[in-house]
Amino acid sequence: MSIHDTPAAHSPARRSWLKAAGALAGLTLVAGPSGLVMAADAVKYGGARMAGGVVDDALVFLSIGTDGIVTIVVHRSEMGQGIRTSLPMVAADELGADWAQVRVQQAPADEARYGSQDTDGSRSMRHSFRAMRHVGATARLMLETAAAVRWDVPVTEVKAVNHAVVHAASGRTLSFGALAEEAARLPVPPRARISLKAAGELRYIGQASTRGIDLHDIVTGNTHFGIDTRLDGMAYAVIARPPVFGGKLKSVDKTAALKVPGVLRIVELAGSPPPAMFNPLGGVAVIAKNTWAAIKGREALVLEWEDGPNGVYDSQAFRETLEAAVRQPAKPARDQGKTVATLAAAPAARKLSAEYYLPHLAHATMEPPAATVRIAGGKAEVWACVQAPQATRSNVAKALGLAFDDVTVHVTLLGGGFGRKSKPDFAVEAALLSKAMDGAPVKLTWTRDDDLQHDYLHTVSVERLEASLDAKGMPTAWLHRTAAPTISSTFALDAKTQSASELGMSAINVPYAIPNIRVEVPEVPAHTRIGWFRSVSNIPHAFAIQSFTAELAHAARRDHRDYLLALLGPARKINPADLSDGWNYGEDPAKYPVDIGRMRHVIELATAKAGWGRKLPKGRGLGLAVSYSFVTYVAAVIEVEVNAAGEVIVPRVDIAMDCGPQINPDRVRSQIEGACIMGLSLAMSGEISFKNGRVEQSNFHDYAVLRAADAPRVIHTHLVPGTLDMELGGVGEPATPPIAPALCNAIFAATGKRIRALPVAMQLAKKA
DSSP states (O other), rough: OOGGGGGGGGGGGHHHHHHHHHHHEEEEEEEETOOOOEEEEEOOOOGGGGGOOOOOOOOHEEEEEETTTEEEOOOSSSSSSSSHHHHHHHHHHHHTTTTGEEEEEOOOSSSHHBBBBOOTTHHHHHHHHHHHHHHHHHHOOOOOHHHHHHHHGGGGGGGEETTEETTTTTTEEEEEHHHHHHHTOOOOOGGGGOOOOOOGSSSTTTTTTTTTTHHHHHHHHSSSSSSGGOOOTEEEEEEOOOOSOEEEEEEEOHHHTTSTEEEEEEEEEEOOSSSSSOOOOOOOOOOOOSSHHHHHHHHOOOEEEOOOOGGGOOHHHHHHHHHHTTTSEEEEEESSSHHHHHHHOOOOOGEEEEEEEBBBBBOOOOOOOOEEEEETEEOOOEEESSSSSHHHHHHHHHTOOOOOGGGEEEBBOOOOOOOGGGOOOHHHHHHHHHHHTTOOOEEEEEOOHHHHHSBBBOOOEEEEEEEEOOSSSOOOEEEEEEOOOGGGGGTTTTTSSOOOOHHHHTTTTTTOOOOOEEEEEEOOOOOOOOOTTTTTTHHHHHHHHHHHHHHHHTTTOOOOOHHHHHHSSSSSSOOGGHHHHHHHGOOOOTTEEHHHEEEHHHHHHHHHHTTTTTOOOTTTEEEEEEEEETTTEEOOOOOOOOOOOOOOEEEEEEEEEOOOOOSHHHHHHHHHHHHHHHHHHHHHHHOOOETEEEEEEEEEESSSOOOGSSSSSSEEEOOOOOOTTTOOOOOOTTTTTTTHHHHHHHHHHHHOOOOOBBBOOOTTTOOO
């Protein structure tokens, strides 16, 4: 019997008590404007504000077999960030388990049981660290209690150490396996009795030597991603989708496709008019005995599409629309001081302005979207590489007309996510095709072309910045207009301005000590699906602000590092609300203020490690940028060499990060390195463009990701030490935003050429 299976875990009385406690926690009585006492929801922060909240029930997450094997459930999706190692490691450490005897089990979609399962926002560890410690500590106390009862000694005299419970006074020892059944029969100890280990007692947390779950199998090709799913009797499908977002099928001739060997059936899928939401795009599916036959069948289809209003979408024309938008006054999102008047009064010689362009970007995960669905007996099972299993479950249920509880979602490993796989449209497509095949299992595969041309893209953006300068070259006023189709357009047709959360990503909350700051947001429409992307709006905002800051420093004839530190001002903690940011990544501003001291420190650390100010040969330069995102502080210094042909080489990158305590330093470093590589890919060659409403790129030959030969020769990561009493910051995304501006600032230092539009691509190429 395992702890996991103890009857107490399913006690109706206990469940009822938990529900009652939760309701009280979310309700307060406050005095309203009339003086009457009224009920109001308390403000929730962190994991508590997420759908499903945070669950730290040991009986949900941990079980111990009589063989001693400890099984820990992971409720977040593994997409390369190492969460299937890091979360179990925390529980195992508190438990006192031997890591060699720990196994990991992936949770199915069930937020009612496991709490929030959305793997996004760089918050998996931030929201689950203390919960997982509680899980391990609770199980440890239950094992210790079981041993104390058997030995008839006080529980304070026994201790769980390295997968056994010992009684030092008598020298007696019992293994976890020997105690599992007795421990499982015990009531769960009350929260007041749970104590966490002191930092010095921890073996795995904060150490870099813990064996990575899945790591060996991933690098040796022995594990399974969503695209690897195989079921008996399975059919395989691909879909021809409308080439223009919002378009629909006009006609289809299936004759030739049906003659392709292996093709079983051709199914027309109804489209869904915008907003996109998580709905399939519609089109024509070819179902076959294997994926290759399905692809060849799709090629044989004769299709005619009706493009709809987005058939005129053209990237060059839309860039001009965005540029026109940022050159006109717009609705303010932050208005501090007298920015407009100060700018108007400043002489032309003391004013500076610049515009920055960032095109659409595709997630381009190495594993494209893939899902398999089987329907039988009025129930559906889904196997898919998804970041949001609960949304997958609800959308599949809705599409099939099933009850929510009749859909099971098995989360596979993800070959990259970056926000794309938070949208479960591909799982819904697979469900509809299984239904068309009378419930037989169908695996739907998106090809690379499908993925690049029908992605929920990162938004295109034009950012305009203006500043007036005093006699010392420091800004007296700062105006930022940011124009970009909003992610909200994916859910509402009339959404034309960036949301509070998008603006809270390095736009309105610029923490510079400038007396007059104004941020304006013009309205612009969306013509394609817009989605979350690693670091989201921090990418265009940080690119513009950190580039413009370097331009101001150059205009002031000052060292960029010194100028940036002067702009930030002295170390202090700022309430994000004072920067017009009421979002703050969903975290409590009292626990997560904007800490200028920490921001200054990562700048000083990165520049010191990179040798800022050292003399470089001609054609080489250093560039600096800093970013506060996902409540973590990051500074990057990039060294570039631009050769005679205009090719950009990156000999070295130094990145300093302050994310509070590092639970799994090895995975923190690997995520910083990955963010650096991705940031350089986006800056150097990332561009999705449209012509006649159609994406012009189709594969890695025209949407390149950084090849090994083009990667930085060295990436140095510098982690600011943190203690366990500090709040945790995010890790997966924060290192991406400073990369593009640091790169372009380095190119300017090396060549004198300012890059204001991404990608860098061929902008430096020398003409023959």
